[in-house]
Amino acid sequence: MSVVARQGIKYSIIGYLGFLLGTFSAIFIFPYDMEFYGKLRYILPTAEMIVPIVVFGLSFSNVKFFSKVNADGKHHNMLSLSLLAIFINFAIIVGIYFLLAYIFPSLKEFKIWEMKKMILPLALVLALSSVFNKFLTNYKRVVIPNIFENFVPKIANLGAFCLFFFMGFAEKSAYGFFFMMFVISLFGYGFYTNKLEKIKPDFDVAYFKKDNFYKQIFTYSLFGFLGNIGSYVAIKIDSIMIGEFINFEENGIYNNIYSIISLIVVPQMGLFNLSAPIINKVLANGDYEELDRFHKKTSLSLFFLGLVLFCCIAVGFPYLADFMKNGEDLRTAEPIIWILGFAMLFDLATGFNSHIISLSKFYKFNIVVMLILAILTISLNMIFLTYTDLGILGIALAYAISLSLYNITKITFNYVKFKVFPLGIEMMYALILGFLSINVAILLPDFEHNILNLFYKPSVVLILLFIGNYFLKIYPLDKFLNKDFIKSLFKF
Incomplete structure (x- = not known):
């Protein structure tokens, strides 16, 4: 090797x-x-x-x-x-x-x-x-x-x-x-x-x-x-703003929730290292049709896997908080799970927008947009902290808005320059399926013991997502749930 x-x-x-x-x-x-x-x-x-x-x-x-x-x-x-x-x-x-x-x-x-x-x-x-x-x-x-x-x-x-x-x-x-x-x-x-x-x-x-x-x-x-x-x-900047203008306890709560919801970006870890050479080669050849195909494929993979994890976290968090010290404080901040979760899902759906730009001759554009993102994030944080009483919820909203606008800007730039677009109708089907799965799991009756609910509700979500995906053919799970693929994971 x-x-x-x-x-x-x-x-x-x-x-x-x-x-x-x-x-x-x-x-x-x-x-x-x-x-x-x-x-x-x-x-x-x-x-x-x-x-x-x-x-x-x-x-x-x-x-x-x-x-x-x-x-x-x-x-x-x-x-x-x-x-x-x-x-x-x-x-x-x-x-x-x-x-x-x-x-x-x-x-x-x-x-x-x-x-x-x-x-x-x-x-x-x-x-x-x-x-x-x-x-x-x-x-x-x-x-x-x-x-x-x-x-x-x-x-x-x-x-x-x-x-x-x-x-x-x-x-x-x-x-x-x-x-x-x-x-x-x-x-x-x-x-x-x-x-x-x-x-x-x-x-x-x-x-x-x-x-x-x-x-x-x-x-x-x-x-x-x-x-x-x-x-x-x-x-x-989020942690600094909360520490300076709210208090350290709220900063701890925010970062705790952020750590949990960050689970949905795990599928992204290491994937760029595998994709970078492909993106670089396609850009060098000027084959933008292949780049668009690859961009859609990787974006759908990241989004669908992230959505599965988000749905499980969304229905399981209330029961997980029951086993955590100061869980009531975390429960009151539960809306942050949804705000950050949707922002991260959209980020996953846009795939490797930044990497396409950074590996192209337009790499300086990434720097400009990143600086604008930084200014926008600080400005929105100050607006929510100064003119609202939302506290860390406002910080989460500022993060979600700035990150989403940042991704929309990159999507537009890549479409104009390379004619590539990461979003597809399959993502909409997946989002509707995830929304329905969450609602079904929430509406189902709870067991008396929350330890059972913690595993039972996310399991319902997984089953519904798997069944829905089987009929709608959103994501080709069959390619990854076969014996040959599982064996290949243990081959070096």
Whole structure:
């Protein structure tokens, strides 16, 4: 088996295990103290928001220009200067941060100032780690970085929470464990990089001055920074806004529900890695008819599988909450399940819109749209927080509206440029079938014990979806539920 295939399989396994650990923690552990969990879910996203500014796209440049600098024996030179630049950028940003707080004392009333001793050092550690993470992909090594990137944050959250709530440690001690997990991760990155090829520090700038090579790197890094900052703002801003303008307990509730509903995007994990080469090849050949066919096929797959999971969550959540600590608080926030769920389903239905654009000559359009999405998300959050009393429900609505408009924009762009369209009539049939299945399951009588309802209601949904799909031929499940396909899953 090739290195790429082995790494791909291991990457997917690690991804799913990390997701399961996060989901288990969200259901059975974190509900015991939503306020402290809300604090953890404020610290990490806030630090992650600072990371793109500190890195300034240098992590992407270490991939983009690796072939050239490696051929000239200067790849460690570029890595060394990138790490040095991060320290310099971080010092400048911290200086500006304290200067602004001095000029505008009201900034000291925000929680980001109150928690600066945790957030700022964590941002530096994460920034350095991001450069190593991307640098390692040049060696076709993604499994160990995936452990550091996806597994460590979940262990940090879970470990810090258990130390504080179950073992009685002070908050500072729990925060210390939380921070040290990321420090260990950074050292792990360095150790693994050095193991693959001994790191040779080199801070000479002569090579990059030649033929103004540094200008190419700066330009590419700038576009990487713009796209990355837009993506981080759009994805992470919810936790920051809730923590700053509502409270940490509500932040914990929101993130808990978000973790559960995110189960519906599991089918998307790893699928882009398989589809990217196909999309790239079809775009290069200019075969847009084949691209449209492939786009519809993958979009239907993602949507149908996501819909099945959403229907099961929608009917099972009320009974699941009964077994969760502070389940009543989660029940009151149940509408968020539906709002986020429909937004994510539409995102799945649009398939690989972003990837088609990013792999084409119009890749800069993705950056522009991502920045617009970030601005729109912040604006909608402020509108709902300022002019309504919806609280975290308003945050969910802001997320759903901005994500949907973002996807509509990409659908329109791809249709105009490539004549491809992801949506099909089969999705409408599937949506109607899912709606009917949910309503039938809800209307059926409940058992006295909720543990039976938790399995009985989603099972009804699955049976109805399977029967409906059999007659309507929406999705070719028969291709995946046969003996040959199941056997192939265990062949490497």
